[in-house]
Amino acid sequence: MRNDLDCAVIGAGVSGLAVATFMAESGLEVAVFERAAAPGGVISSRTQEGFAFELGPNTVLGGRPEIERLIAGSGLAHRLLVASEKAVRWLWLDGRLQALPMSPPAFVASRVFTVGEKLRLLKEPFVGRAAGDDESVASFVRRRLGEGFLRKAAGPFVSGIYAGDPERISMRYGLRRLHAIVAEHGSLLRGALARGSGGAPKGRMISFPTGLAELTGALGRGLGARLHLGAEVAGVEPVAAGFRVVLGGESVAARQVVMAVDVPAAAALLAPLGASEARAFAAIPMAPLAVVFTGWRREQVRFPVAGFGFLAPRGEGLSVLGAVFGSALFPGRAPEGTVAITCFLGGALEPELVARDDKLVLDRAVADLERVLGVRGTPIVASVARWSPGLPQYNLGHGAVVAAAAALEARYPGLHLAGNFVHGVSVPDCAETAACVAARVVARSVASNATHRA
Numbered sequence: 181m182r183n184d185l186d187c188a189v190i191g192a193g194v195s196g197l198a199v200a201t202f203m204a205e206s207g208l209e210v211a212v213f214e215r216a217a218a219p220g221g222v223i224s225s226r227t228q229e230g231f232a233f234e235l236g237p238n239t240v241l242g243g244r245p246e247i248e249r250l251i252a253g254s255g256l257a258h259r260l261l262v263a264s265e266k267a268v269r270w271l272w273l274d275g276r277l278q279a280l281p282m283s284p285p286a287f288v289a290s291r292v293f294t295v296g297e298k299l300r301l302l303k304e305p306f307v308g309r310a311a312g313d314d315e316s317v318a319s320f321v322r323r324r325l326g327e328g329f330l331r332k333a334a335g336p337f338v339s340g341i342y343a344g345d346p347e348r349i350s351m352r353y354g355l356r357r358l359h360a361i362v363a364e365h366g367s368l369l370r371g372a373l374a375r376g377s378g379g380a381p382k383g384r385m386i387s388f389p390t391g392l393a394e395l396t397g398a399l400g401r402g403l404g405a406r407l408h409l410g411a412e413v414a415g416v417e418p419v420a421a422g423f424r425v426v427l428g429g430e431s432v433a434a435r436q437v438v439m440a441v442d443v444p445a446a447a448a449l450l451a452p453l454g455a456s457e458a459r460a461f462a463a464i465p466m467a468p469l470a471v472v473f474t475g476w477r478r479e480q481v482r483f484p485v486a487g488f489g490f491l492a493p494r495g496e497g498l499s500v501l502g503a504v505f506g507s508a509l510f511p512g513r514a515p516e517g518t519v520a521i522t523c524f525l526g527g528a529l530e531p532e533l534v535a536r537d538d539k540l541v542l543d544r545a546v547a548d549l550e551r552v553l554g555v556r557g558t559p560i561v562a563s564v565a566r567w568s569p570g571l572p573q574y575n576l577g578h579g580a581v582v583a584a585a586a587a588l589e590a591r592y593p594g595l596h597l598a599g600n601f602v603h604g605v606s607v608p609d610c611a612e613t614a615a616c617v618a619a620r621v622v623a624r625s626v627a628s629n630a631t632h633r634a
Contacts, residue, residue: 185433186203187209188425188432188438189213189437190212190213190413190438190441191213191440192212192216192407192409193610194221194607195440195600196212196438196440196598197212197403200407201250203622206622208625210406211407212408214409217409217410221396222237223237223396226563231475231515233522233563234522235473235565238504238522240385240392241386241608246612247607247611250611253402254402256388263386267488269490269491270489270491271292272552273332273493273496280292293332297329301325301329304367307367310323314350314576316576317347317349317355318335321334324362324368335493336491340502350574356604385509387509390512412427412428415449416595422594423437423594436621440598440599440614442569442599443572443599456584457588460584461601464573465573466568466569466572468566470525470567471522472525473521473562474562475519475559475560476521478517481519481553481556482553487505489503499525499548500523500545503549506522507520518560521549525545526570527571534568585597596621
């Protein structure tokens, strides 16, 4: 391992892998240090008795240039699986599954929303901006669209992204793209019309034959000897020439450092560099999540499992936040004659459930699937995984986290934060942040080299 790195990347989740890949393309000397035995972070794919399933994200929304760049660079473009754009999203509402409308004509014809709720949408362009700089998703949706849209659409949507509470999630930071549309056009409806969209998210839901871990695995292999697994970083110390990265009994010199780790690790590693900023990171609310995978014989499931899956608004009597129909989305997820269903439980509104034993969590999930999909008997395959502390919550006040990150980066030139707790939790968000960070690292390196030559 070279001891005069252009950049050391701490963490080999998708953020760390992406930023290192983008930097390596520019010819910089980069090393990635990951404490785990395999790269990927929360992206984790498994196979069991012919079933392929995800313990973390189940799909990635493609279409954004950074994620497409990663896929192209990974050499996996030929293995890409794309879910049908017509895959139905279901909503468990009033004791039955109802299809969520994904286009203006479908919205008009849908029975999910009442006539009054549909007419309420016509008033949205005339609703003024909020008085403050930020507001919760719940407040934003109530003002602009009404209580019905909050309960039936925005609430489940926030659960699907953050496993969070719309009363607390910040509109500005948690749903920044929608916030930007309103800031630019003054209205969601006008923004959708200006962009030529019916309001449905653009892009394609993608994965790979054995799961999303194919992508992180390929990125790790592409880094070759630059990726160091089982290498736990004990500290990062600023020195005259940049930074000293402490690894157990040895250390490595690097002109720049990218921190791409989770919230607890970032808070611990950054505390010596900025106590107040580290406290801001440590105070980020987290939503623990339980992921329950089940495999069933087709005849055990009365509902024809088709489409993307379903979301469950709070107050509808279910423990699960929602479910993904893996075998309906992509081929090869389940053996012939079977179906694969992944459920999500816990989150910000019921975090204590995640700490319960496997049997109780599985029983809760199966009971809900019996009610919603009419499953019968015992699943032929079942697996329970937990993510704790879980997903960072971009709650009201998240601006303080963004400001703390910016302050640290300004105080220590060459230090960059690329974790999912600052600028976005989704895989495309992480890829976008990684591309921005990599560009800053490269620009700083080029400028430094030019100064030395002069």
